[in-house]
Amino acid sequence: MACRSVQGTLMPFLYPWTGRCLLPFLCCRRISTLENQPVLDAPDDRSTAHVPNDRVVLNSLQTPPPSRLNPSPDDYALTPFTDRCTLTVHSGSGGHGCISFLREKYISDGPANGGDGGSGGNVFIQAVRGETSLHKLARRGTLKASRGKNGQGKGKGGERGEDLLVQVPVGTVVREVERSDPVAEEEERMKIAAGASGEGKGGEETWRRDKWILYPGGVPGGLAAAEFPLLPRPRRSHLALSQSQAPIQLDLSEPMESPILLAAGAMGGLGNPHFVAKSTPRPKFATRGDPGMRLTLGLELKLLADVGLVGLPNAGKSTLLRSLTRSRARVGDWEFTTLQPNIGTVVLDNNQGRPAATGARGGRTRFTIADIPGLVAGAHLDRGLGLGFLRHVERAGVLAFVVDLGGGDAVEVVEGLWKEIEMYERMKAAAEAAETEEGEVVVWKPVSERGGERHIVVEGGDASVSRHGKPSGNTRAPPSRISTKPWFVVGTKADLPGAKENFERLKRWLDAKGKGEGKAEIGLFPVSAIRGEGMERVVEWVGGALQGGEV
Ligand SMILES: Nc1nc2c(ncn2[C@@H]2O[C@H](COP(=O)(O)OP(=O)(O)OP(=O)(O)O)[C@@H](O)[C@H]2O)c(=O)[nH]1
Numbered sequence: 001m002a003c004r005s006v007q008g009t010l011m012p013f014l015y016p017w018t019g020r021c022l023l024p025f026l027c028c029r030r031i032s033t034l035e036n037q038p039v040l041d042a043p044d045d046r047s048t049a050h051v052p053n054d055r056v057v058l059n060s061l062q063t064p065p066p067s068r069l070n071p072s073p074d075d076y077a078l079t080p081f082t083d084r085c086t087l088t089v090h091s092g093s094g095g096h097g098c099i100s101f102l103r104e105k106y107i108s109d110g111p112a113n114g115g116d117g118g119s120g121g122n123v124f125i126q127a128v129r130g131e132t133s134l135h136k137l138a139r140r141g142t143l144k145a146s147r148g149k150n151g152q153g154k155g156k157g158g159e160r161g162e163d164l165l166v167q168v169p170v171g172t173v174v175r176e177v178e179r180s181d182p183v184a185e186e187e188e189r190m191k192i193a194a195g196a197s198g199e200g201k202g203g204e205e206t207w208r209r210d211k212w213i214l215y216p217g218g219v220p221g222g223l224a225a226a227e228f229p230l231l232p233r234p235r236r237s238h239l240a241l242s243q244s245q246a247p248i249q250l251d252l253s254e255p256m257e258s259p260i261l262l263a264a265g266a267m268g269g270l271g272n273p274h275f276v277a278k279s280t281p282r283p284k285f286a287t288r289g290d291p292g293m294r295l296t297l298g299l300e301l302k303l304l305a306d307v308g309l310v311g312l313p314n315a316g317k318s319t320l321l322r323s324l325t326r327s328r329a330r331v332g333d334w335e336f337t338t339l340q341p342n343i344g345t346v347v348l349d350n351n352q353g354r355p356a357a358t359g360a361r362g363g364r365t366r367f368t369i370a371d372i373p374g375l376v377a378g379a380h381l382d383r384g385l386g387l388g389f390l391r392h393v394e395r396a397g398v399l400a401f402v403v404d405l406g407g408g409d410a411v412e413v414v415e416g417l418w419k420e421i422e423m424y425e426r427m428k429a430a431a432e433a434a435e436t437e438e439g440e441v442v443v444w445k446p447v448s449e450r451g452g453e454r455h456i457v458v459e460g461g462d463a464s465v466s467r468h469g470k471p472s473g474n475t476r477a478p479p480s481r482i483s484t485k486p487w488f489v490v491g492t493k494a495d496l497p498g499a500k501e502n503f504e505r506l507k508r509w510l511d512a513k514g515k516g517e518g519k520a521e522i523g524l525f526p527v528s529a530i531r532g533e534g535m536e537r538v539v540e541w542v543g544g545a546l547q548g549g550e551v
Pocket residue numbers: 063070311312313314315316317318319320330331332333334335336337338339372373374492493494495496527528529530531
């Protein structure tokens with residue numbers, strides 16, 4: 001008697017392999033559910049009333065006691081997370097040249113011996129594994145490499161400024177927003193001045209207070225009488241040759257062995273020995289160091305997970321993540337419990353009863369899952385939290401649509417989610433088209449050694465690290481379209497009433513969709529995440545998809 005009723009209420013579609021009452025302990029557990037069943041099935045007002053009312057009753061009757069999978073809303077771990085920020089970086093200015101003369105016993109008027117100023121610190125960027133968020137950079141806002149030290153007497157050159165290394169999480173896209181390069185501006189200005197003045201007025205370029213440093217003891221009269229040589233042309237350090245060309249657009253989707261140079265430090269000024277001439281044997285002037293460059297960068301982090309969970313708010317995504325991994329994502333019975341992405345790792349471990357996935361790419365021991373905030377219908381119109389969080393599943397290998405089987409029509413839900421994804425792709429394509437007009441994205445790949453020479457491998461071509469300017473070849477990444485990814489559906493809350501009908505309708509729809517397109521069957525897995533049931537098949541399917549070379 002008990003077993004018959006168990007079959008009626010406990011979703012044979014969820015346990016097709018268990019057959020009839022194979023596990024006595026399960027029966028015992030379910031009999032307690034069964035005892036509540038008449039309350040749920042009773043033809044009272046609640047069974048026909050709104051779903052939310054039903055849910056409240058059902059949850060209170062059927063959900064397991066508080067546990068790791070059914071935690072209280074304040075039992076969660078939250079790490080700081082920011083996925084977008086604007087960062088301003090300054091390369092160091094050069095130190096000033098020194099005005100100095102040799103003074104020794106019996107040599108009162110020795111020759112000029114002022115050292116050159118040191119060059120400013122460079123700004124590098126590197127994607128590293130340990131970083132998971134941009135919040136630290138967002139908080140800092142502005143980062144500066146240090147200035148080169150001034151030259152000193154006795155021909156001592158100034159010390160170089162300290163470099164600045166900006167470490168970002170793997171998966172960061174860097175875009176240049178604004179650039180101010182005083183050296184380039186100066187070069188441009190000199191070119192225009194030379195063009196306008198022709199042969200004549202070169203003298204105009206000899207004296208500029210902002211470019212020269214005068215000997216401290218100099219008197220204004222002497223200054224007026226002094227003759228200045230032509231201003232030296234602005235100089236650039238040899239490192240500037242390997243600087244990323246403007247406008248900077250980098251896609252740092254792999255951990256980097258060595259950093260990329262964003263902005264080289266400015267050159268230091270020249271000491272007074274550079275200006276010794278017949279007319280000025282004891283020059284009492286030196287040049288100032290060049291000012292550093294300022295770059296404003298837009299950073300966007302796109303998380304790299306193997307599986308991306310997409311679903312309506314309150315569908316049960318975070319509970320599913322908790323159930324599959326050891327994540328402590330926040331769970332609550334209201335919409336938008338999750339406000340930032342969570343990542344969990346599934347360990348494929350034989351010792352835990354899960355098959356270790358093996359396939360074309362060798363043994364994979366783990367995969368990661370990203371749970372993002374829910375998408376509501378009309379998210380492309382900025383409803384709910386908008387579509388921005390889809391950037392975190394853009395790079396996922398597989399998409400998992402999480403659908404609440406105990407909620408509304410599952411087919412409508414999946415269709416609605418696809419609609420939002422399509423809108424996201426359209427908006428992204430429009431943004432990319434606008435960007436292409438401005439510049440191309442350099443997709444960074446790890447440095448490879450080829451014939452002793454180091455290369456940055458670029459998507460569609462490659463470019464030597466030491467090469468100047470834009471790398472050759474097609475530098476734009478092939479568009480990573482969400483809609484072309486392998487996907488499957490997880491029907492969760494299969495323990496709720498009405499789940500079976502919803503599941504069957506969804507199954508028919510998916511079968512028809514899979515067949516119609518002449519593609520492989522679309523996976524549909526009913527689970528009860530809150531009880532941790534049905535997880536093995538999800539893990540197995542994903543493990544297979546990731547291993548089989550499909551992804
Ligand atoms: N009965 C039942 N309830 C579930 C199941 N999975 C999740 N829930 C409940 O559904 C509610 C929402 O779960 P969440 O995991 O927070 O849902 P979510 O999709 O992450 O929600 P948002 O973060 O708001 O988008 C919670 O009260 C869960 O306890 C399930 O398999 N069965």
